[in-house]
Amino acid sequence: MNGPEIAVTGLGMVTPAGAGLDATWRRVCEGTSTAAATDPRLAGMPVDFCAAVTDLDISAVGRRTVYRLDRFVQLVLAAAHEALADAGLAAADWDSPRVGVVIGCGMGGVATWEKQHARLLEQGPQAVSPLLIPMLTPNMAAGEVALACGARGPSFVVSTACASGATAVSAARDLLAAGVCDIVVAGGTEAANTPLTVTGFANLGALSRRCADPAAASRPFDADRDGFVMAEAAAVLVLERADHASARGRRPRAMLAGCGSATDAHHPTAPHPEGRGARQAMRAALRDAGLTPGDVDHVNAHGTSTVLNDSVEAQVIGRVLPHGPYVTSTKGVLGHSLGATGAVEAALTVLSIQQSTVPPTANLENPDPALDLNLVTKTPARLPVRAALSNSFGFGGHNVVLAFRTP
Template identity: 80%
Template sequence: MTTVDIAVTGLGMVTPAGAGVDETWRRVCAGGSTVAVTDPALAGLPVDFCAPVAAFDTSVVGRRNLYRLDRFAQFAVAAAYEALADAGLSAEDWDATRVGVVIGSGMGGVATWEAQHARFLTQGPQSVSSVMIPKLTPNSAAGEVALACKARGPSFAVSTACASGATAVAAAKDLLTSGQCDIVIAGGAEAASTPLTVAAFANLGALSRRCAEPASASRPFDSDRDGFVMAEGAAVLVLERAEHAAARGRRPRALLAGCGSASDAHHPTAPHPEGAGAQQALLAALLDADLASGDVDHVNAHGTSTVLNDQIEADAIRRVLPHGPVVTSTKGVLGHLLGAAGAVEAALTVLAIQQSTVPPTANLESPGPGLDVNLVSKTALHRRIGAAVSNSFGFGGHNVVLAFRTP
């Protein structure tokens, strides 16, 4: 199979671990949870804690723009700015018609929905903001990134629930391999830790109920896991064909070698009991990347900390990668960023390859029965990683796997 290598030349992140790639990477490698206190906005709910972005400098986005950008779009723009700076690119350097944008989100501007609905009920229809619609639509992050970065190529949003960020990266690869774009700004953004959304996830039984000890609530693959922790943020990757990056003298952080996607077609929220879609997506990513299963040194797992997901994912990893690559879930540190999770974890997988370091799975004390994969816990593992995969799965049966390797 002939493959087209896609270079990852820039990264940008806004996460509960901090604004910026360096701070996020440092705290993820340290292995300490970012979920420390309850959230006053969630008081009285069955789950009253989350993993917020604690200190976000809105001036990065431009204060004049804040009135028309929901928080998730603000995160996306900030991450895009950092990623482009990291890639050594600016609007003056490119043919804007050849630069695409793909940003995924599972929820879109839910904070705007809630705030404006409350105004509608208490103050009447004339109080509803004239910019409500462009703020809340899931495509607003992609549109705002394109506007901010002056990218005039294809620009669109994808929404595959908690796999959205990974789907965006996979779509970017298609734009590049087809020749439609020379550069694609791709990633995911989410800011959905609102009272209504948290209540809904809690009633669904998806969230951890460790209200008395939130810092230890997100515990992927642990025997005492009881659900995920809501989080927010964004990550953006700058992607180019490898020869395009080389022509401008830019060495990639890593190569996006392959992508695989599959649907469970089983249940609206529960994963396939045999992990059929996860396994199919993983095999498809390896085929697309021209990698044998034994070539994979590391798996950044979806690892949500829910009972079903962790078990089924571990089974799929064991079946497809029986040689036992090292596995981690960074959701133990960051919580679950929903539609942004796949992009954040893709960026962390790139860093793991570049830094020869696998972050630990936070709060993993005793792996659950049957979760016999090679889990990294307690401290980061320093090891050369030639190839790695990042798994992302979402409600609706969406399964996406991204395969990366060294340049």
């Protein structure tokens, strides 16, 4: 990578596995799904289950603040609070114009949108909240994090569908490498487990229809996979130049070694049949990181549990990394949190490096024989992880791959 080395010095996470980094890591290593039976919000919908955050701690947000925020912002504020504490950082300790915020989000405040639209139809214009616009616009994820932590450098939201969280991390790296910032709070968030959004994905044919057995619904790379499980989540990584972290005596959890991005230019929702963009992005990440394919010990796959995505991704991993690194998809446990998932999986990839552990892919009972991958199943794989890739792919043909390595 040209420019300064980039250190990951803090992590924060809120997922259906629990609020906080430890709860999520523990659950993904157990390999048990978080998808639950019928969600009351989805009653009567074609798919009536999801993976939801059930124990969000809003104390970090503040009860006087939380009422004016859509859930997607509440989640990312909680994750940012944990990440900054993990990095040992506080607003009093930094040069705030040199601190940036980049957050990925695919949908924005869809829960607010649906609720307020219903009010408009049922009760008239006077019933619509004056806070509607600041609650639903996606940019408020970055704006509210910057406000909460006093970051006065560049702040913005990126949207590349299900690659948004990874795109945010890549954009944050660019701010650091260009010398614009010393620290960037980067991540992704999504809270789209709403009737309209879930129905839209269901009618598109993207969601699993295992309504009678939600816990078994998300099964990446399994021969019996039939779609993904909707989820909500947020994850934040604190990134800083390695020399900046060293100067304040902070040892990195891992290094963000490289990033690769490419576009399929093929179809609005389907991946290129030969994985053209995904392959290009993986190779670009390796090149940017100065890694050879053989250096990669682990791939945290996008692995959505859809028939087409898993097939194409397996083909690409096999071609780019023919030596067979350990592959997992944590969506079997956490479901698919859309714009947040790239940041969630980036954080989990960092933990795999730090803990020398690759979590298993949940519900992988009958691996698809057409997919030639070294998949981790049942129990975690314990091994030194020198370097790892985190794959993220999104509607619109967006492909983003992040390369991490040991410090």
